[in-house]
Amino acid sequence: MTHKQEPVKGTQGDVTTADNAKSWFYTDVVKDHFFNPRNFMLNDADEAEFDAIGKVGSPACGDELRVWLKVESGTERILDFRWKTFGCGSAIASTSIASVIVTENGGMTLEEARALKPQDIMERLGGLPQRKFHCSVLCDKALRDAINDYYRRIEQFDKIIVEASRIIDPVSKVTDKDIEEAVLEGAHTIELVQQKTKVGIGNPGCLPAVEELIRFYKEKYFG
Numbered sequence: 001m002t003h004k005q006e007p008v009k010g011t012q013g014d015v016t017t018a019d020n021a022k023s024w025f026y027t028d029v030v031k032d033h034f035f036n037p038r039n040f041m042l043n044d045a046d047e048a049e050f051d052a053i054g055k056v057g058s059p060a061c062g063d064e065l066r067v068w069l070k071v072e073s074g075t076e077r078i079l080d081f082r083w084k085t086f087g088c089g090s091a092i093a094s095t096s097i098a099s100v101i102v103t104e105n106g107g108m109t110l111e112e113a114r115a116l117k118p119q120d121i122m123e124r125l126g127g128l129p130q131r132k133f134h135c136s137v138l139c140d141k142a143l144r145d146a147i148n149d150y151y152r153r154i155e156q157f158d159k160i161i162v163e164a165s166r167i168i169d170p171v172s173k174v175t176d177k178d179i180e181e182a183v184l185e186g187a188h189t190i191e192l193v194q195q196k197t198k199v200g201i202g203n204p205g206c207l208p209a210v211e212e213l214i215r216f217y218k219e220k221y222f223g
């Protein structure tokens with residue numbers, strides 16, 4: 001399926017720039033979860049009531065998301081998923097639907113939740129405008145951070161998965177995470193990624209690795 005929600009020519013989008021040059025639409029599911037967010041916390045949670053906390057910030061826009069989980073010991077099923085964000089409408093809708101997906105039907109196990117992909121969230125939302133993909137990735141990352149926090153608290157350190165970044169271009173100090181963010185921001189060619197990150201400008205030898213990463217992240221997030 002395509003995740004692009006582009007405007008129909010001659011119609012007004014849900015969001016339109018001041019000069020009317022650009023606009024885009026949101027699906028009814030996105031609007032429902034934006035206007036009626038599920039499992040949302042207006043204030044910070046009482047952390048003593050929860051078994052794990054996850055937190056992530058978006059380098060793309062500076063927004064932030066926190067999640068709190070209640071986990072059934074033994075089964076490791078997620079019984080409760082609460083969240084709070086300083087993100088945009090797409091981040092709110094994505095996290096709201098993720099909180100439903102993770103807790104419905106008795107709750108996913110931590111391992112099942114860890115395997116949840118941005119595409120799964122996107123499909124339940126009926127798509128997001130391409131420029132908003134990075135917002136949907138926030139909840140996926142915060143959830144994985146909370147799962148690590150749970151295993152850390154119960155001292156099962158072998159189950160913690162750390163996503164370390166790797167330097168791809170030692171000259172411009174660009175990492176694989178920088179390239180991931182650029183692809184999420186819509187830079188899907190080597191030229192666009194270079195414009196955003198300056199990768200390979202003084203070190204063209206790294207460009208084959210950059211192209212491989214662009215392919216990898218495009219496949220991961222856009223299918």
Ligand code: FES
Nearest residue numbers: 061063087088135
């Ligand atoms: S979360 Fe920052 S723009 Fe959507």
